[in-house]
C-alpha cells in the first residue's frame with residue numbers, strides 16, 4: 305500500500321463525509337455513547353486538566369470531557385479533516401461550552417509541545433491512520449509523564465458483521481482488494497497482540513483492554529445499508545465508485561446476508577469495541 309496516497313485519500317474522504325456525520329450525530333451518539341463513557345471513565349479526567357482528543361470527528365466525546373474538566377480545564381478537540389473540526393466547533397458553540405479549543409491537527413505529526421496535556425483520547429481513530437506507531441509515539445510525546453491515554457478501536461470482523469458483511473461482499477465481487485494484514489482500516493488494530501505491541505512500542509506501559517459492545521438495533525437491512533453508506537466512509541466510497549447496476553447487486557447481496565443476521569434476536573449484526581487504556 306502506498307501510504308502517502310492513502311493519507312491523501314483518507315483526508316479527502318473523511319472531509320467529504322463530515323456533512324453526513326454532522327447530520328447523523330444524534331443517531332451515532334445514541335448508539336455509541338457507551339464507548340465514549342467507558343473511555344472517559346477510564347481516563348478519569350480531573351477538574352482543571354487539559355485533555356487532547358485526536359480524530360474527534362464531530363466532537364461528541366470532547367463535549368463529554370469538557371463537562372468533566374470544568375471551567376478551569378480545557379479540551380483540545382482535533383481532527384485532520386477541516387470539515388469535522390468545523391462541525392465540532394459549531395456544535396460546541398451551540399452547547400455553550402467555553403473550555404473547548406478546536407484545531408485541525410494530524411495525529412501523526414502534532415503541532416503541540418512535549419508534555420503539554422494531562423490526558424489523550426481517540427475514538428475509532430488510530431486504526432485508520434497510515435502510521436499508527438507514529439501517532440502513538442506523538443501521543444506519548446505530548447502527554448505528561450504518568451498520565452493516561454484512553455482510546456477505542458473495533459474488534460475483529462467476526463464480531464462486527466455490520467461492517468464485515470459489506471466489506472466481504474465488495475472483496476468477493478472484486479471491487480475492493482482483500483485487506484492486507486496490519487494495513488490501516490476499520491479492523492487495523494483488531495488484533496490485541498498487535499495493538500499491545502503498538503502501544504508499548506510507543507513507550508507506554510502494558511495497556512488494559514476492556515470490551516464494550518455497540519448495539520446498532522437496525523430495524524431492517526435497508527436501515528443498515530443507509531447508515532453504513534452515510535457513515536462508514538471507506539465502504540461507502542467503494543460502493544459509490546461502482547456503476548448503478550453493480551451498486552444494486554452489492555446492495556441486494558449485503559441485504560440478504562444482513563437479513564439472516566437480523567433473524568432471531570438480531571445480535572449477530574451488532575458491534576464490539578476494545579477500550580484501551582495505557583500510561
Ligand SMILES: C[S@@+](CC[C@H](N)C(=O)[O-])C[C@H]1O[C@@H](n2cnc3c(N)ncnc32)[C@H](O)[C@@H]1O
Nearest residue numbers: 318359360361383384385388410411427428433
Ligand atoms: C471513524 S471516524 C471517528 C470520529 C469520532 N472519533 C467518533 O468516534 O465519532 C474517524 C476520524 O478519524 C479522523 N482521522 C483519520 N486519520 C487521522 C489522522 N491522521 N489525524 C487526525 N484525524 C484523523 C477522520 O477525519 C475521522 O473524523
